[in-house]
Amino acid sequence: MLAERITLVLQGRVPLAEQIYRQIRDLARHGRLPSGMALPSSRALAGQLGVSRNTVSAAYDLLRAEDLVITRPGAVAVLNIPATFALTDRRVQTVGRPVSLAPAGHALSAPLPATVEGARLRPGRPDPRLFPRDAWARALRRAGRTLSGDALLYGDSHGLAALRRVLARTLAETRGLHVDPEHLLILPTVRAGLGLLARCLCADGDSVWLEEPGYPGAMQAFGTLRRVALPVDGNGADVSAMPQGAPRLIYVTPSHQYPTGTRMSLSRRLALVARARECGALVVEDDYDSEFLWSGRPVPALGALAEAGEVATLGTVAKSLLPGLRLAWLAAPPHLAPALIRAQTSLG
Ligand SMILES: Cc1ncc(COP(=O)(O)O)c(C=O)c1O
Missing domain, CATH: 1.10.10.10 (Winged helix-like DNA-binding domain superfamily/Winged helix DNA-binding domain)
Known part of the structure; x- marks a missing residue:
């Protein structure tokens, strides 16, 4: 029954x-x-x-x-x-075999090297106890009460216009980067920006130059692109050590090389931008913790040296506030910004 x-x-x-x-x-x-x-x-x-x-x-x-x-x-x-x-x-x-991963899925899901995931001493982590919880909670409450119109609907998928305006002002003041708020994309992480650039600008078989040693998170975000090591010394990444090759992307951390902490010298910066222009590559500047300096004064972002859209600059609050906020940005070259924004909308 x-x-x-x-x-x-x-x-x-x-x-x-x-x-x-x-x-x-x-x-x-x-x-x-x-x-x-x-x-x-x-x-x-x-x-x-x-x-x-x-x-x-x-x-x-x-x-x-x-x-x-x-x-x-x-x-x-x-x-x-x-x-x-x-x-x-x-x-x-x-029943047949379940769908399996494609090469891109394997590349994106490969475990990070043990030195990163398993290490007890992990660089680049802010102290969550210092996070201004009360101020943050007040700001959230205010935003919850006052946000209206498009901000609550589909709005600008590249981020709240007011946030992009404030960010553009801050980047001009602190990084010497003059970027139209319309060319800023708000993203969850730096890696999201790398993934977006790789997906929009690269085809199968294209190569990306990455600093060696460098940020493992970036290596992984580039998925199946051919990764070529770009040597680093006390002056930062050195394109003169790469006599040949035509990468689509060149990923660097000029303000604070990861993990050596070196700041890229001006001559290296100029050589890098010139090389990118020459071979039609985009320099992807990861400005992830430029807020912190052991000594001296900050120098402008590498993107400030670009003349014809050779550099895209990524930044994040992961170091200055908290990574858990998932708040990063991409200052896109003007000629690419509209397409990248539409692509971000398409990818959700
Ligand atoms: C070199 C570098 N770039 C960026 C980030 C932040 O990356 P994401 O925003 O993708 O977590 C980190 C975090 O440790 C980093 O070391």
């Missing part, structure tokens, strides 16, 4: 009709109720389960909405279980 195979939790959070529906559905899914079986009338099942008739009718309606039950006028409700719906043991064994 069907009622004997249904167990209801009376005070549970799941409504009774939903419980009945789910259990009949599960029984059918596991091949324990045959297709074509006549269901008891809602009155009969309600009586056996000790619930109201409306409850059982509602459960039957849910099954009917999913086409698992058919009712003809004047006839009893009958289970309608497609053969491919039932997960019989035999079917589980003969």
Whole structure:
């Protein structure tokens, strides 16, 4: 009898009709109720389960909405279980292999080197105890009350216009980077920016030059691109050590090389931008912790030296506030910004 195979939790959070529906559905899914079986009338099942008739009718309606039950006028409700719906043991064994990862999926999901994931001493982590929680909570509350219009709808998928305006001002003041707020993309992380650039600017087989030693997170974000080591010394990354090659992207950390901490010299910066121009590459500047200096004065971002859109600059609050805020940005070259913004919209 069907009622004997249904167990209801009376005070549970799941409504009774939903419980009945789910259990009949599960029984059918596991091949324990045959297709074509006549269901008891809602009155009969309600009586056996000790619930109201409306409850059982509602459960039957849910099954009917999913086409698992058919009712003809004047006839009893009958289970309608497609053969491919039932997960019989035999079917589980003969079902084809599940979809597997493509090369890009393997590259993006490869574990980070143990030195990064397992290390006890991990560089670049801010102290969460210093986070200004109260000020942040006040700002969130205010924003929750006052944000309106487009900000609550689809709005600008490249970030709140007010945030981009403030950021553009801050980048001009602190990084010497003059960027139109319309060319700024707000992103969750620096790696999201690298992924977007790789996806939009590179084709299979293209190469990216990455500092060696360098940031493992960046290596991974570039997925299946051909990664070529760019040597680093006390003056930062050195393109003169790369007599050949035409990369699409050159990823560098000029203000604070990761992990050596070196600042790239002016002559190296100029050589890098010139080389990028020459070979049609985009320099991807990761300005991830330029707010911090052991000594001396900050120098402008590398992007400030670009003349014709050779540099895209990425920044983040991961070091100055918290990585958990997931707040980073990309100052895109003007000629690429509209397409990158539309691509970000497409990728959601
Ligand atoms: C060189 C470098 N860039 C960027 C970041 C931040 O990256 P993301 O925003 O992708 O977490 C880090 C974090 O440690 C880093 O070391």
